[in-house]
Amino acid sequence: MKIKTLSAIAAMLVSTPFVAVADEADKDANLVVNGEVELVTRAPAPAHLEGAVDEVISGWLFRTSETQSLQMDDFDNPGMIFVDQAMDDWGTAVGSEGKSCADCHGAVEDSMEGVRAVYPKWNETAGEVRTVAQMINECRTDRMGADALGYTSAAMARMEALISMQSRGMPVNVAIDGPAQETWEWGKELYYTRTGQLQMSCANCHEDNYGNNIRADHLSQGQINGFPVYRLKNAKLTTPHGRFKGCVRDTRAETYGTGSDAFVALELYVASRGNGLSVEGVSVRN
Amino acid sequence: MAIGVKPRVKAPKTAEVGEVVTIKTLISHKMESGQRKDGDGNVIPRSIIHRFTCDYNGVNVIDVEMHPAISTNPYFEFEATIPEAGDMVFTWYDDDGDVYTTTKTVAIG
Numbered sequence: 158m159k160i161k162t163l164s165a166i167a168a169m170l171v172s173t174p175f176v177a178v179a180d181e182a183d184k185d186a187n188l189v190v191n192g193e194v195e196l197v198t199r200a201p202a203p204a205h206l207e208g209a210v211d212e213v214i215s216g217w218l219f220r221t222s223e224t225q226s227l228q229m230d231d232f233d234n235p236g237m238i239f240v241d242q243a244m245d246d247w248g249t250a251v252g253s254e255g256k257s258c259a260d261c262h263g264a265v266e267d268s269m270e271g272v273r274a275v276y277p278k279w280n281e282t283a284g285e286v287r288t289v290a291q292m293i294n295e296c297r298t299d300r301m302g303a304d305a306l307g308y309t310s311a312a313m314a315r316m317e318a319l320i321s322m323q324s325r326g327m328p329v330n331v332a333i334d335g336p337a338q339e340t341w342e343w344g345k346e347l348y349y350t351r352t353g354q355l356q357m358s359c360a361n362c363h364e365d366n367y368g369n370n371i372r373a374d375h376l377s378q379g380q381i382n383g384f385p386v387y388r389l390k391n392a393k394l395t396t397p398h399g400r401f402k403g404c405v406r407d408t409r410a411e412t413y414g415t416g417s418d419a420f421v422a423l424e425l426y427v428a429s430r431g432n433g434l435s436v437e438g439v440s441v442r443n
Numbered sequence: 444m445a446i447g448v449k450p451r452v453k454a455p456k457t458a459e460v461g462e463v464v465t466i467k468t469l470i471s472h473k474m475e476s477g478q479r480k481d482g483d484g485n486v487i488p489r490s491i492i493h494r495f496t497c498d499y500n501g502v503n504v505i506d507v508e509m510h511p512a513i514s515t516n517p518y519f520e521f522e523a524t525i526p527e528a529g530d531m532v533f534t535w536y537d538d539d540g541d542v543y544t545t546t547k548t549v550a551i552g
Contacts, residue, residue, distance in 0.1 A: 232453045232467050232469070233467070233518075241449065242447060392515050
């Protein structure tokens with residue numbers, strides 16, 4: 158009797174590792190959406206990362222195969238619901254000027270192609286680096302006579318998602334030299350600055366420890382090529398600044414504001430760390 | 444009508460007779476459970492899709508009853524055997540009395 162129980166326990170012990178394997182990320186998977194759009198999820202690191210990392214890896218490769226497969230079919234990808242909604246917004250006139258996005262920009266497929274891949278980008282008129290979200294709000298307040306959208310609001314996130322979809326498959330290629338360099342340097346400084354009671358910088362997790370677990374979380378490189386991202390944990394789209402805020406908060410620090418100059422600089426720097434990876438349109442993560 | 448409700452269906456346009464096809468459906472809906480409270484402490488009234496059906500040429504394929512624990516944007520994936528060419532009618536029933544319908548036509552060949 159006793160022997161029987163023991164052998165049952167032994168059988169359980171033997172089988173346990175196999176259960177664990179089923180939950181693990183498929184690190185060698187290829188990301189092909191709808192069986193036709195092939196996305197680059199591993200690329201040689203850009204020159205400015207020499208000595209830090211050799212290869213840049215999309216967060217998609219750090220997720221479980223179930224989560225991975227959600228992104229491989231647009232019907233299964235819950236983020237596409239929001240893209241559809243933004244498509245309706247695109248053609249809807251708002252504000253005192255009675256204009257919609259489409260009245261000036263025409264078809265989003267043509268006018269916004271490639272935009273997401275090069276933003277944040279130096280804006281000559283404004284004399285500063287601007288994000289896609291800031292450009293959307295500039296259009297709304299200056300040209301449409303409408304109220305600015307909340308920087309990380311649902312309406313903003315889905316409009317960013319729609320714009321991002323028009324660059325899906327293109328390599329991220331933000332400029333870090335020229336007039337943008339100063340902002341980029343600041344972003345780099347922020348990336349390596351330890352914050353909060355836990356005294357952790359972005360780099361502590363996403364450069365030094367990616368691939369390891371922090372409690373139950375499998376740390377990725379913190380790439381933002383897949384943003385806006387549909388997060389299964391809150392069933393909605395998350396923007397880069399929303400995510401930055403969450404990360405900084407988790408170091409138990411007072412966070413920078415979403416849309417603040419500091420986060421714009423950080424977004425430029427983090428985006429540049431993913432130069433060479435594909436824009437994923439709307440990604441799915443846990 | 445609840446805001447932002449949009450039914451979506453992915454079904455093959457053609458199939459062989461007797462073929463088993465996979466059908467995916469999703470309806471964007473907030474699925475408010477009726478358990479939550481707003482900022483002032485008032486209960487937010489329940490508003491969910493409580494039933495989903497699929498019929499093929501008048502024959503029922505699937506009939507699903509839903510309850511408040513179903514999360515936002517309910518997604519159903521199921522298989523159906525195609526006996527002949529015809530119309531597949533998908534129907535969602537909302538708590539507020541609205542009924543959303545989508546039809547997909549399947550040809551043989």
